[in-house]
Amino acid sequence: MALNHRSSFCYTPLMSLREQLVGYIDSHFHLGIIESKEISASEISARMRNAGVTAGIDIGVVLDDLDERLERLRHFPGFAYSVGLYPSHADSPRISDDIADLDSALKRLIADTRLVALGEVGMDFHRSYGTPTIQRELLEAQLELARNYDLPVIIHNREADDQLHELLLQYRPRGIMHCFSSDAANMERFVELGMYISFAGNMTFKNATELKQAASRVPLDRVLFETDSPFLAPVPHRGKTNTPALVPHVYEYFADLRHMDLGELVGQVAENFSRAVPRYAGVPK
Numbered sequence: 001m002a003l004n005h006r007s008s009f010c011y012t013p014l015m016s017l018r019e020q021l022v023g024y025i026d027s028h029f030h031l032g033i034i035e036s037k038e039i040s041a042s043e044i045s046a047r048m049r050n051a052g053v054t055a056g057i058d059i060g061v062v063l064d065d066l067d068e069r070l071e072r073l074r075h076f077p078g079f080a081y082s083v084g085l086y087p088s089h090a091d092s093p094r095i096s097d098d099i100a101d102l103d104s105a106l107k108r109l110i111a112d113t114r115l116v117a118l119g120e121v122g123m124d125f126h127r128s129y130g131t132p133t134i135q136r137e138l139l140e141a142q143l144e145l146a147r148n149y150d151l152p153v154i155i156h157n158r159e160a161d162d163q164l165h166e167l168l169l170q171y172r173p174r175g176i177m178h179c180f181s182s183d184a185a186n187m188e189r190f191v192e193l194g195m196y197i198s199f200a201g202n203m204t205f206k207n208a209t210e211l212k213q214a215a216s217r218v219p220l221d222r223v224l225f226e227t228d229s230p231f232l233a234p235v236p237h238r239g240k241t242n243t244p245a246l247v248p249h250v251y252e253y254f255a256d257l258r259h260m261d262l263g264e265l266v267g268q269v270a271e272n273f274s275r276a277v278p279r280y281a282g283v284p285k
């Protein structure tokens with residue numbers, strides 16, 4: 001389907017999954033944190049509809065907001081969610097209880113097809129959560145859970161390319177490198193492991209030279225886009241509160257960088273998304 005930025009979409013029940021997905025997809029956002037910036041769920045949802053954003057994943061970072069998140073998600077038909085313990089849990093005094101709680105949450109939710117991934121999990125050496133060893137143990141326990149429940153993982157990576165590569169090589173999960181911010185060489189080795197590379201608004205920032213190089217070389221069948229909203233609003237909204245409605249700017253930036261037709265890119269990302277999170281059931285009819 002030919003597509004213009006900001007066009008709106010209308011679906012009929014006879015469309016295939018691929019056609020249903022042909023809207024912009026935001027692979028990573030945090031609805032609860034956006035709401036805390038005083039943008040209501042109905043406002044977020046209206047902005048998304050107007051921008052043609054039809055699918056995406058509300059990403060978990062803690063467990064105690066789960067009921068609230070599931071309630072909120074009822075206002076976002078067609079959208080999926082993930083659960084996981086963010087690397088900051090390396091500071092938790094009760095890590096093994098946290099892991100046990102995550103295990104029971106997954107057991108309870110695994111029948112829900114809107115649950116499509118485990119995350120966000122990972123390593124963050126920019127903030128010194130716990131110690132590197134504790135961060136690693138926290139991640140390893142969650143890679144085990146991802147394996148047990150056959151879920152892809154959403155990986156947070158700050159200044160931890162080597163350590164993450166080593167663990168992903170060992171566990172070989174399927175998954176997404178969220179808000180990819182490393183260079184082309186690292187992109188290539190994560191792609192080799194089978195991971196999808198999700199680019200966020202920081203790719204549009206002026207000084208993001210290495211990241212732009214990675215984006216100009218990433219294989220097109222491994223690309224996803226995200227806002228990580230409310231953080232990292234893309235140019236020309238840099239510095240403002242981000243929402244999933246701004247993900248088209250990330251697509252446009254990438255389409256320009258790769259001299260691609262935007263409509264073709266939207267279709268390609270939809271295919272990638274259904275491969276990256278195979279449990280995703282699609283936009284409701």
Ligand SMILES: [Zn+2]
Nearest residue numbers: 028059120228
């Ligand atoms: Zn995030």
